[in-house]
Amino acid sequence: xxxxxxxxxxxxxxxxxxxxxxxxxxxxxxxxxxxxxxxxxxxxxxxxxxxxxxxxxxxxxxxxxxxxxxxxxxxxxxxxxxxxxxxxxxxxxxxxxxxxxxxxxxxxxxxxxxxxxxxxxxxxxxxxxxxxxxxxxxxxxxxxxxxxxxxxxxxxxxxxxxxxxxxxxxxxxxxxxxxxxxxxxxxxxxxxxxxxxxxxxxxxxxxxxxxxxxxxxxxxxxxxxxxxxxxxxxxxxxxxxxxxxxxxxxxxxxxxxxxxxxxxxxxxxxxxxxxxxxxxxxxxxxxxxxxxxxxxxxxxxxxxxxxxxxxxxxxxxxxxxxxxxxxxxxxxxxxxxxxxxxxxxxxxxxxxxxxxxxxxxxxxxx
Amino acid sequence: xxxxxxxxxxxxxxxxxxxxxxxxxxxxxxxxxxxxxxxxxxxxxxxxxxxxxxxxxxxxxxxxxxxxxxxxxxxxxxxxxxxxxxxxxxxxxxxxxxxxxxxxxxxxxxxxxxxxxxxxxxxxxxxxxxxxxxxxxxxxxxxxxxxxxxxxxxxxxxxxxxxxxxxxxxxxxxxxxxxxxxxxxxxxxxxxxxxxxxxxxxxxxxxxxxxxxxxxxxxxxxxxxxxxxxxxxxxxxxxxxxxxxxxxxxxxxxxxxxxxxxxxxxxxxxxxxxxxxxxxxxxxxxxxxxxxxxxxxxxxxxxxxxxxxxxxxxxxxxxxxxxxxxxxxxxxxxxxxxxxxxxxxxxxxxxxxxxxxxxxxxxxxxxxxxxxxxxxxxxxxxxxxxxxxxxxxxxxxxxxxxxxxxxxxxxxxxxxxxxxxxxxxxxxxxxxxxxxxxxxxxxxxxxxxxxxxxxxxxxxxxxxxxxxxxxxxxxxxxxxxxxxxxxxxxxxxxxxxxxxxxxxxxxxxxxxxxxxxxxxxxxx
Ligand code: SF4
Ligand code: SF4
Ligand code: FES
Numbered sequence: 001x002x003x004x005x006x007x008x009x010x011x012x013x014x015x016x017x018x019x020x021x022x023x024x025x026x027x028x029x030x031x032x033x034x035x036x037x038x039x040x041x042x043x044x045x046x047x048x049x050x051x052x053x054x055x056x057x058x059x060x061x062x063x064x065x066x067x068x069x070x071x072x073x074x075x076x077x078x079x080x081x082x083x084x085x086x087x088x089x090x091x092x093x094x095x096x097x098x099x100x101x102x103x104x105x106x107x108x109x110x111x112x113x114x115x116x117x118x119x120x121x122x123x124x125x126x127x128x129x130x131x132x133x134x135x136x137x138x139x140x141x142x143x144x145x146x147x148x149x150x151x152x153x154x155x156x157x158x159x160x161x162x163x164x165x166x167x168x169x170x171x172x173x174x175x176x177x178x179x180x181x182x183x184x185x186x187x188x189x190x191x192x193x194x195x196x197x198x199x200x201x202x203x204x205x206x207x208x209x210x211x212x213x214x215x216x217x218x219x220x221x222x223x224x225x226x227x228x229x230x231x232x233x234x235x236x237x238x239x240x241x242x243x244x245x246x247x248x249x250x251x252x253x254x255x256x257x258x259x260x261x262x263x264x265x266x267x268x269x270x271x272x273x274x275x276x277x278x279x280x281x282x283x284x285x286x287x288x289x290x291x292x293x294x295x296x297x298x299x300x301x302x303x304x305x306x307x308x309x310x311x312x313x314x315x316x317x318x319x320x321x322x323x324x325x326x327x328x329x330x331x332x333x334x335x336x337x338x339x340x341x342x343x344x345x346x347x348x349x350x351x352x353x354x355x356x357x358x359x360x361x362x363x364x365x366x
Numbered sequence: 367x368x369x370x371x372x373x374x375x376x377x378x379x380x381x382x383x384x385x386x387x388x389x390x391x392x393x394x395x396x397x398x399x400x401x402x403x404x405x406x407x408x409x410x411x412x413x414x415x416x417x418x419x420x421x422x423x424x425x426x427x428x429x430x431x432x433x434x435x436x437x438x439x440x441x442x443x444x445x446x447x448x449x450x451x452x453x454x455x456x457x458x459x460x461x462x463x464x465x466x467x468x469x470x471x472x473x474x475x476x477x478x479x480x481x482x483x484x485x486x487x488x489x490x491x492x493x494x495x496x497x498x499x500x501x502x503x504x505x506x507x508x509x510x511x512x513x514x515x516x517x518x519x520x521x522x523x524x525x526x527x528x529x530x531x532x533x534x535x536x537x538x539x540x541x542x543x544x545x546x547x548x549x550x551x552x553x554x555x556x557x558x559x560x561x562x563x564x565x566x567x568x569x570x571x572x573x574x575x576x577x578x579x580x581x582x583x584x585x586x587x588x589x590x591x592x593x594x595x596x597x598x599x600x601x602x603x604x605x606x607x608x609x610x611x612x613x614x615x616x617x618x619x620x621x622x623x624x625x626x627x628x629x630x631x632x633x634x635x636x637x638x639x640x641x642x643x644x645x646x647x648x649x650x651x652x653x654x655x656x657x658x659x660x661x662x663x664x665x666x667x668x669x670x671x672x673x674x675x676x677x678x679x680x681x682x683x684x685x686x687x688x689x690x691x692x693x694x695x696x697x698x699x700x701x702x703x704x705x706x707x708x709x710x711x712x713x714x715x716x717x718x719x720x721x722x723x724x725x726x727x728x729x730x731x732x733x734x735x736x737x738x739x740x741x742x743x744x745x746x747x748x749x750x751x752x753x754x755x756x757x758x759x760x761x762x763x764x765x766x767x768x769x770x771x772x773x774x775x776x777x778x779x780x781x782x783x784x785x786x787x788x789x790x791x792x793x794x795x796x797x798x799x800x801x802x803x804x805x806x807x808x809x810x811x812x813x814x815x816x817x818x819x820x821x822x823x824x825x826x827x828x829x830x831x832x833x834x835x836x837x838x839x840x841x842x843x844x845x846x847x848x849x850x851x852x853x854x855x856x857x858x859x860x861x862x863x864x865x866x867x868x869x870x871x872x873x874x875x876x877x878x879x880x881x882x883x884x885x886x887x888x889x890x
Contacts, residue, residue, distance in 0.1 A: 246662025292678020
């Protein structure tokens with residue numbers, strides 16, 4: 001329903017050149033968007049396609065003919081006839097230096113993938129530019145807030161690079177304004193109002209700040225519990241099991257265990273957004289209370305485990321007996337509003353094809 | 367969702383129940399849309415609204431009638447839409463003449479000026495979108511409420527346009543899908559009416575036995591008739607994944623009904639309160655363990671994928687139900703070897719899914735109806751014409767809730783959801799960390815009421831209705847309006863549904879869960 005990048009629909013089509021190739025674009029598009037579409041890999045750190053361009057990190061600079069200084073492509077709109085080069089020697093050198101300066105604030109570059117969807121961005125760029133955080137030995141920024149006891153979000157400011165993505169996603173997308181950045185330079189901290197715990201702020205624990213953070217400064221505490229667990233991280237695309245919005249998610253697993261959830265940035269209903277339930281309430285599936293075997297009630301009222309065949313046969317006999325004794329209109333089926341289609345479909349078929357009635361409903365009425 | 371010019375959100379605590387949908391409304395507001403919120407409580411959504419109408423619980427129809435009155439009086443009708451696409455308009459317009467804002471102001475307990483303002487903003491919206499949830503349907507007048515909203519949209523030409531329409535927000539992930547699949551007493555899969563002999567014939571043929579060409583009874587009726595003697599008695603039930611006992615109104619009645627069955631089979635993830643009453647309980651696979659399909663509120667058909675094996679011997683619901691059927695000598699389930707087989711059969715029998723199959727929905731890009739293979743899907747319903755011809759205006763009058771406050775039960779109780787909890791918490795309650803944010807249920811009481819009733823934060827009160835009483839902790843907050851208290855039905859330790867359940871909508875049998883007069887007394 002939401003079109004991913006809103007290019008003014010009726011605007012004129014113009015032409016520019018990117019790395020000596022002519023490119024059509026619509027009036028209003030930024031150089032970054034156009035370059036991206038043409039598969040030019042322009043690096044970025046403060047950019048998140050879902051947010052208003054911000055222009056803080058300057059990593060996305062390009063060379064524009066006729067302009068002396070490099071231009072931040074994420075905030076600059078393309079103009080007709082513009083001639084852009086995305087990878088000149090000067091530009092690449094400039095980017096590398098910027099990266100090294102940014103990275104020098106960070107103590108730790110080895111960020112676990114479980115930290116969040118975007119958590120590898122900084123370290124991947126450093127790899128790409130074959131550099132690290134050693135060139136400028138600076139003080140690390142901020143201090144970790146280990147005291148926030150919330151079980152979902154780790155606030156480790158040592159890794160903060162002041163890209164404001166968390167603050168912006170919270171304000172622009174969540175409209176919550178739960179966090180802000182206080183202080184400057186090495187003292188930079190992402191903070192809540194009055195520096196309180198997140199629980200006491202406007203925070204709804206949607207996890208969006210965690211998922212957009214490019215350095216792991218904000219990270220997914222719950223997923224990181226599985227940091228040391230053996231096995232590779234695997235992602236499986238599915239849909240949140242809670243409400244009717246139907247947010248697409250990637251289920252993160254290690255071996256046979258679900259270890260975390262990340263929002264699908266291209267999920268048609270959510271475009272990267274999630275709420276606390278979809279983001280953090282996933283581990284009920286591995287709770288020890290889960291039923292593992294069919295259960296049959298005994299004469300004394302208690303349950304015993306049984307093999308499938310016995311329970312299935314008993315269930316079938318019971319329905320048959322009731323139908324024989326009281327007629328086919330004495331059997332009723334209630335389908336789930338949470339199980340998938342296949343469950344609801346077989347439920348109604350169970351009633352209709354076994355008893356020839358329409359004695360079937362679901363739980364939407366409660 | 368980000369395109370409306372005006373958003374009219376009624377009976378929907380969207381920021382708590384559907385946060386991601388609310389996020390999209392927030393974006394629309396940033397883009398300049400105006401929002402009207404109708405809710406007795408000061409929810410987060412209400413705080414973002416340009417206009418918040420804190421109406422008395424259960425008085426929505428009166429408000430909507432008065433809004434229609436103003437829209438017509440102010441000449442905000444979409445005449446060409448009404449002429450070409452609707453019928454019954456003149457009777458309706460005449461009907462609403464007597465329902466002035468002053469009349470509604472008394473019933474809704476709000477200023478008539480606010481009603482006028484809301485009507486004018488909505489009427490001028492181009493387009494204006496309506497959002498609603500259970501706050502609208504969980505009343506004895508649930509159908510009247512929805513039809514009243516429909517009247518508003520029809521008179522202003524707000525159906526079938528981008529950014530307009532009436533948008534129900536569904537509470538459960540696949541409640542839309544359960545309807546699509548025909549798990550309702552009135553329709554076969556794909557909303558093909560059971561009472562139409564052609565469809566009864568179609569499914570009789572497909573399922574190899576004759577099927578009644580009449581609607582079945584609703585779940586509420588089935589529970590009422592459970593264990594009953596005579597031809598109407600229900601004596602066996604198959605219940606799939608629903609903690610009926612905790613989430614249904616009038617818990618005691620429900621427990622008794624299920625207890626009186628000769629044969630109760632429950633399929634679920636956990637030994638829920640409902641499963642405890644069963645003769646046989648089957649372990650089902652859950653989220654992250656099941657391949658399947660789910661439809662969201664916007665009719666988008668999406669794929670679910672298994673990522674891990676289920677615990678123990680748990681099996682997919684479709685498998686369990688099929689295996690029971692096979693053991694009843696039914697050959698209709700023998701070709702179901704995977705979720706794909708089941709879904710493809712659904713598609714072949716349901717016109718709205720005819721163009722879909724398991725492979726086609728791989729990327730979740732279709733919204734039904736998808737009638738043929740090369741159909742692109744239908745992002746907006748009612749674009750050209752209504753499914754049943756013309757959009758019908760409905761004549762509706764206001765009725766009081768089934769029970770109203772009186773000397774014995776002088777306070778309105780209304781119920782709802784919490785952001786961090788979901789339904790009966792069989793799932794969220796079992797997820798690590800959620801309890802850090804929400805570990806107990808509370809009763810939200812307005813500060814002025816608290817003074818009058820001599821209560822403070824943390825006190826325990828006994829709250830009683832005509833059906834029973836529960837003990838609950840008080841939280842003083844101006845979220846609740848004076849004279850109305852709020853709590854959710856998420857905790858089994860605070861079984862609010864002992865209190866509720868005073869009546870049902872005569873058309874849908876939906877329970878009056880939202881409104882219930884109660885009495886509140888301090889417990890020492
Ligand atoms: S979790 Fe969500 S609400 Fe909380 S600070 Fe992060 S973005 Fe904001
Ligand atoms: S993540 Fe939240 S809003 Fe999205 S489907 Fe799940 S419960 Fe609904
Ligand atoms: S990405 Fe353009 S300035 Fe950061």
